[in-house]
Amino acid sequence: MNDEIEDYLHYLRVERGLVHNTTVSYRQDLVAFSQYLHGQQIASFTTVDRYTVLNYLATLQQAQMAKTSVVHVVSSLRQFFRYLANENKINADPMLQIDTPKSGHHLPQVLTTTEVDSLLAAPDTTKKLGVRDRTILEVMYATGLRVSELVNLTLDELHLEMGLIQPLGKGDKERIIPIGEVAIDWLQRYLTTVRPALLKDQASQSVFLNAHGRQLTRQGIWKNLKSLVRQANINKNVTPHTLRHSFATHILENGADLRVVQELLGHADISTTQIYTHISQKRLTEVYQKYHPRA
Structure with a gap:
């Protein structure tokens, strides 16, 4: 799974021309997801289905991850699995049936x-x-x-x-x-x-x-x-x-x-x-x- 993540990040840098900080944020999201899959004894992205992703998102929410961060994770996974599908590395895209959660509208903290x-x-x-x-x-x-x-x-x-x-x-x-x-x-x-x-x-x-x-x-x-x-x-x-x-x-x-x-x-x-x-x-x-x- 690590090789597929690295191939994807290389694609983002070379083909899409994304800057370093953006690819770093994608890497963090994808590595965290692969570590979750390893803990669930899932050894390949080909066996990830909709329920696997939903269970992962539920663990993030239980850990009280900020809504905006969960939205970012969903976006990272959506683009990653779309890439895998386009490259014929998976048979079905599990993200097609996953809705992006609403981030909410929290006003940022401001000092007087x-x-x-x-x-x-x-x-x-x-x-x-x-x-x-x-x-x-x-x-x-x-x-x-x-x-x-x-x-x-x-x-x-x-x-x-x-x-x-x-x-x-x-x-x-x-x-x-x-x-x-x-x-x-x-x-x-x-x-x-x-x-x-x-x-x-x-x-x-x-x-x-x-x-x-x-x-x-x-x-x-x-x-x-x-x-x-x-x-x-x-x-x-x-x-x-x-x-x-x-x-x-x-x-x-x-x-x-x-x-x-x-x-x-x-x-x-x-x-x-x-x-x-x-x-x-x-x-x-x-x-x-x-x-x-x-x-």
């Missing part, structure tokens, strides 16, 4: 401006890594970068003299984002005093480095953020994406056009951006109920 201020103030900027972490938070909140875009940000993508950065987003698509003066000031401080000390005698184009002078990872960002959230006494489930959500929500609440937010976030479809209008409407309702004398 007061909570953002508390989080930004949490790093100890008397220390090198504290300056780095403060710079990371400032850049993420100022630009709405995805965490993958942040860790892959290179020196060549910084145009601070023009107040711009040019990250490489999903699908290897570049976009240009304005960055505010406060974030620029922290970036310049980090780049001139902290980054050279972390880099030492090594060579790297990555902007953000770990304590060993190597490119900071997504996991490193998550770990540091969780610690800083605790220090800031914020009682919310804050992830790197929370800062992206907060960035979009706050500029919308202050009058930005939805199309502008779409461009800043790098969304291919404006329907993805429209969830932020729901957040803003929710905020408007809260303000109305709090301040209107007859609410």
Whole structure:
């Protein structure tokens, strides 16, 4: 089964030209499914039927996997089995009778401006890594970068003299984002005093480095953020994406056009951006109920 998964991933990279991060997510879904099949003593994809898939999805739901993640798993399996059927590696596609579950419409967690201020103030900027972490938070909140875009940000993508950065987003698509003066000031401080000390005698184009002078990872960002959230006494489930959500929500609440937010976030479809209008409407309702004398 592992060989068939690897053949499929090779097909995605070479024939369909999918980027690395996308194939990694497919691999995770398919390897997890093959491990489940192994536990059920199913040795081949040819013997997988509709009920096998339904039982697997039931185990994911029992494990309280997020609905959006289950939807992604179904999509991964659907495309994989379609590939196997087209290549005549299976006799029947078990996914043809599987409906895609509804993902639900959960509004993303958003920080208030007061909570953002508390989080930004949490790093100890008397220390090198504290300056780095403060710079990371400032850049993420100022630009709405995805965490993958942040860790892959290179020196060549910084145009601070023009107040711009040019990250490489999903699908290897570049976009240009304005960055505010406060974030620029922290970036310049980090780049001139902290980054050279972390880099030492090594060579790297990555902007953000770990304590060993190597490119900071997504996991490193998550770990540091969780610690800083605790220090800031914020009682919310804050992830790197929370800062992206907060960035979009706050500029919308202050009058930005939805199309502008779409461009800043790098969304291919404006329907993805429209969830932020729901957040803003929710905020408007809260303000109305709090301040209107007859609410």
